[in-house]
Amino acid sequence: ETGVTQTPRHLVMGMTNKKSLKCEQHLGHNAMYWYKQSAKKPLELMFVYSLEERVENNSVPSRFSPECPNSSHLFLHLHTLQPEDSALYLCASSPSRIQPQHFGDGTRLSIL
Amino acid sequence: GNSVTQMEGPVTLSEEAFLTINCTYTATGYPSLFWYVQYPGEGLQLLLKATKADDKGSNKGFEATYRKETTSFHLEKGSVQVSDSAVYFCALVGGGADGLTFGKGTHLIIQP
Numbered sequence: 001e002t003g004v005t006q007t008p009r010h011l012v013m014g015m016t017n018k019k020s021l022k023c024e025q026h027l028g029h030n031a032m033y034w035y036k037q038s039a040k041k042p043l044e045l046m047f048v049y050s051l052e053e054r055v056e057n058n059s060v061p062s063r064f065s066p067e068c069p070n071s072s073h074l075f076l077h078l079h080t081l082q083p084e085d086s087a088l089y090l091c092a093s094s095p096s097r098i099q100p101q102h103f104g105d106g107t108r109l110s111i112l
Numbered sequence: 113g114n115s116v117t118q119m120e121g122p123v124t125l126s127e128e129a130f131l132t133i134n135c136t137y138t139a140t141g142y143p144s145l146f147w148y149v150q151y152p153g154e155g156l157q158l159l160l161k162a163t164k165a166d167d168k169g170s171n172k173g174f175e176a177t178y179r180k181e182t183t184s185f186h187l188e189k190g191s192v193q194v195s196d197s198a199v200y201f202c203a204l205v206g207g208g209a210d211g212l213t214f215g216k217g218t219h220l221i222i223q224p
Contacts, residue, residue, distance in 0.1 A: 004155070006155075033211055040216075041216070042214050042215065042216045042217075043201070043212075043214040043217075045211040045212070045213075048211050090155055090156065092155075092156075092212075097205075097211070098144065098205055098206060099205075100144075100146060100158050100161055100205075101158075101211075101212060102158070103148075103155035103156040103157070104155050105153070105154050105155040106154075106155050
C-alpha cells in the first residue's frame with residue numbers, strides 16, 4: 001500500500017479516443033504531480049499542483065489536460081494522443097513542494 | 113537549471129558483492145537529495161534522503177552521503193541480494209524549481 005492509488009493500471013486507447021487517468025491520495029498532502037516515464041528517457045515532470053492550484057506546466061502538449069478538484073484527487077484527461085505518448089504515467093504527492101514525494105504504481109498507457 | 117547525472121547501466125553484480133552507483137548533480141543553492149527505487153511493475157519508492165551537506169542517508173543497508181564539495185550523492189551497499197534488483201533513481205528538489213529532478217535511472221541486476 002503506497003498511499004497513492006492510480007487507476008486504471010493499464011489503458012489501451014486509439015488516437016481518437018478520450019480517456020482520463022485518476023490519482024487519489026489520503027496522506028493529507030498538499031502537493032500533487034504527474035510524471036511521464038518513457039523507456040530510455042529520464043522521468044519527465046508534467047504538472048504540479050499545490051493546494052489545488054496548478055503551479056507548473058512543463059510545456060506539455062494541450063492533448064494532456066490536468067484537473068485537481070480537491071487536494072486528494074488528481075486527474076489527467078487525454079484526447080487525440082499520439083503513439084509517442086505511450087508510456088507509464090506516474091502520480092505523486094508530497095506534504096509540500098520541497099519534501100519527498102510518494103508515488104503511485106502508475107498507469108501503463110498504450111496508444112494504438 | 114537543475115540536473116542529475118547517474119550511471120545508466122545495466123549494472124550486473126553477483127550476490128554479496130559491493131555496490132556503488134554514482135550520482136552527481138547541478139543545482140543552485142542547497143537542494144535536498146534522494147535515492148528512489150523502482151521494482152518491476154511498481155512506482156517509485158523513496159529509499160533514502162539527505163537534506164544538507166555531509167548528511168548520510170541510510171535504509172535497508174543502502175547508504176549515500178551528501179558531498180557538496182564534489183556535488184555527489186553516490187549510493188552504496190556492502191552486500192547486495194537478488195531482491196535488490198531494480199531501477200535506482202537519484203533525484204533532487206530545490207534550487208528554485210518545483211518537483212523532483214531525476215537522473216535517468218540505473219538498472220541493477222543481481223545474479224545468484
